[in-house]
Amino acid sequence: MIVAETRVRSLPREETGLPEEIFGLDPDFVAEVDQALEAGQDEIVRELVAPLHYADTADLIESLHGEHRSRLIDLLRPDFNPEILPELPDDIRDEIIERFGYADFAALIEELDSDDAVYILDRLDDSEQAHVLARLPIETRTIVEQGLNYPEYSAGRLMQRELMAVPDYWTVGEAIDYLRSNAVLPEDFYVLIIVDPRHRPVGVVRLNRLLRAKRPVRLRDIMSTEMDVLKVDMDQEDVAFLFRRKDLLEAPVTDVSGRLVGRITIDDIVDVIDEEAEDDMLRLAGLSETSIYAAVWDTARSRVTWLLVNMGTATLAAAVISLFEATLDQLVALAVLMPIVASMGGNAGMQALTSAVRALAMKELTSSNARRVAGKEVMVGVFNGSLFAVLAGVIAWLFFSDVQLGMVIGAAMLINLVVAALFGITIPLVLERLKIDPAAASSVFLTTVTDVVGFFAFLGLATIFLL
Incomplete structure (x- = not known):
């Protein structure tokens, strides 16, 4: 098996100022996968692709063409990482739907965070969206449909429903025990959101402060009430501006009644900033969203x-x-x-x-x-x-x-x-x-x-x- 260094392209230390800074797939590696697909060497292809990060796998799929791309998608199908889907252009996602079918594609959507699931469903045309939604479990479908009902480019579309919210009268020990016993924790979270009996956010407790406090201490005594609460209809550009200005890592999102309905994290904001910058650059040139691989x-x-x-x-x-x-x-x-x-x-x-x-x-x-x-x-x-x-x-x-x-x-x-x-x-x-x-x-x-x-x-x- 080829070692990881052969799969990425790195600039010399003097050009980047950083050792082994990774910028993307090595063209030689892409050519090697292409040749292996051409020769029908399926096992070698699987061995080459298996160690890749999901973003690199998405780049590899996008770099291939015609039958080779289709063949790679088929080879990845048994262990296809759902995280690949948000990284792909719309036309390639459509190709995956064609090759997987709606049922298997819906199964992939179910494994994603709610914000990624809403993002992908929003990019599908009405017919595809209806077919995929019909094959999602009722709970997931409800969450996704609620997200799709929020205005486009709003905090409601951007937020994810997976969060950690606890009452202010809990102690540090109760909160830690709850986190340890919870089978479904968000993949990444930075704070505990403290809510009142009406499920409205009243403060946050950073995880580092939670772990340093003694178990009998009440959360209300260590929580910070200086938090930025976002409204579901807030424009994503304004959300990104707030994150950038206040150096936020995570912020709660509330509905029109003030109830906590989700959260937005910094990784979502990085995508928004990138998307808005790309959109402005294209529009200045008189272009709409485009892909170099489009027909x-x-x-x-x-x-x-x-x-x-x-x-x-x-x-x-x-x-x-x-x-x-x-x-x-x-x-x-x-x-x-x-x-x-x-x-x-x-x-x-x-x-x-x-x-x-x-x-x-x-x-x-x-x-x-x-x-x-x-x-x-x-x-x-x-x-x-x-x-x-x-x-x-x-x-x-x-x-x-x-x-x-x-x-x-x-x-x-x-x-x-x-x-x-x-x-x-x-x-x-x-x-x-x-x-x-x-x-x-x-x-x-x-x-x-x-x-x-x-x-x-x-x-x-x-x-x-x-x-």
Whole structure:
């Protein structure tokens, strides 16, 4: 059997600053599994895959293609780890349902924590979801259906029902004995949630404090009442912000009546932060959720919408250029230089826009400081615009031996960079006020502004001063 070091890819110590930092599967290992599947060496494949962490197994399944992926899924079926499922893209989970059948897939769902079960069921289409739910035990089905009824991207969807809640009149000894005798403990938990007779959270006791206290001590005497209680309808971005700001490991979740219904732990928040960052990055590029392993048609279709919008904005910019057709006929140098103005404005605007979108996501940019931040961005635009106006003017003068042309492109550069900085910060703010996702729509509007202003300023100034 190949030792574990051959299954992962590690960067040298000098590159990471850490010894043997693991970043993913070694391509040689993937190739070896692929070759073993090709040769029909099932036992060797099982031996190679068995020691892998479930996340690495998910990566391996995703890396393989066609019959080899299907063959590996079949080989893993007798001992398939349910923890693999949340790590897989939707299309591969659909393939697993096809190969396992609804009954076996439901059996895997039953073994997962409730939050993971809700996450996976939510990703299935309505027909698949109904088939899987129908095959779950009544207790599990009830929990999952309750989770699915909460708003999408809310704390209710994110929370898990498995928790440790005890009354405040218990002693430390009673709590420890209860934990030892409980056959079904949550896989990971960091605090005991203390509840009142109406099952409302009134405090928490960290496990380290529980173990250090003497057995006769009442939990109410060692519990901390300074806790952050989340509502089921709280947006997951706000939950993540609270965890990050307060350095939380775990927080109770309550329903509208204040009763404890679940908890959210830091491992869930890491996934949320990763998901939100990925979503914003994709939306800034005009993309929806995507997978590098998705089919060509699915990938192409997901990109068409924003490409059509961009085509419309490009047509608007072309219309502006057409207004100065006579100017371009007389000065060919303008056609050579005008992409510089638009390109610099677009890049400068995207810098301001990306900073604004990130600040909005991190709750750093609010209505109280928006004017000050916008003013700072305008000053940055003035500084950078002045610098690059001089550079562009000198380049135009050297290439075309025309001082006035250099002054025109310099002035247009200054105007466009200032406008780009201003709109790069204000467009996300306006979209946020209108309840539109700034990450999804900002770049399209910004590109239109910088192109139109850049072309209009440059060609307009040329028409006035050069003809």
